[in-house]
Amino acid sequence: MCTVVRMSGERRPRRHDPGRRDRLIDAALHVIAERGVAATTHREIARAADVPLGSMTYHFASLDEVLAEAFTRHANAAADIFDERLGAATDRASAVEAVVTLIRDDLIGSPNELVMAVELYVAAARNPALRAVTQAWMQRSRDALQRHFDPTTARELDALIEGLVLHSVLSTDPMTPDQIRHAVERFLR
Template sequence: MTAAHRNLDRADAETDGRRAKGERRRRAIIDATLRVVARDGVAGVSHRNIAREAEVPPASIAYYFAGIDELLVAALLESCEKMIADMDRLRERVDDNREWPRAVAELIVEMVREHRERTLGEYELYLLAAKRPALRPAARRWIEIASGSINNGAGGDPPVIRALFAAIDGLLLQGLIADEPPTAEELEPTLRFLLHPVDYLRK
């Protein structure tokens, strides 16, 4: 290998390293935003507060995001990607449609128990979209993606699908405000009732 080739490889490696470091910092800022929103509400989101929570220089926030709304949109989209990953994980795990109620019940329990802070932050942003139009496409994204996964992508009756996801949102909110969050055993009968029509949905 010539010296020129070695220099090119070194430059590529440095570029990749900077890109990876930048992506880690950007993700740290987004995660910090969700934590601040969950703890202090949207009013607590400022360049200084997010920088302190993410342990990055305040100038980093302005470097990665043009403004607070752009940061909030990024946080919502990150939450959507996590929900999509959760749905993909469930699909890999569920071999029979009869297993879906238990699987969704366990996911809800995980969200309100193990990831309570993150879920609170997501719902704070979700509700903020009612006031800030810039956030609405991001707020709707997870519902659109999840709806598209019904019947292995074949879709279904839109009113029934809307009712299903509205009910799941309700169960999550009820779980968040409960003195003692529900268990999968408690949620499973409700999910079995809600998911019963899904096998029969058609476009």
């Protein structure tokens, strides 16, 4: 009778767990999107990742560090999507098409995208480290647009995209793909 009896629900046996830090950052992202930065606590992230509370302070110096890394990861992923969509375009017409698709499928289509962006903006308003993340993200978006449009147009278009997504998601009647296309083409006309 030397087997260890596990009372109350299966103990977690993982001791050495490389990549746990990564999983914690992903868990943090999930919590931010689901519950908001305000509800993103050490305990909540640990629960989401099924990891003991002490593991948080072991892997991160502070909660701010977790937030910064999480937002950085998200911003990079979002910028990658921009690059992909626009990198596939060959001429101006397909670039316009890429922008419409981007807005429809990647920005409005996955509702977390806007939540993450707005959460980041608010957090950045009080936290310089996050402001840098925001600015790097915006720069990458603009750069992607500049592959097909002149700098001034790229900047203005970038702003238009953000405004369209914001108003579409927050509005009671979201914009249809046709309305989005109309707005973009009108601006680039």
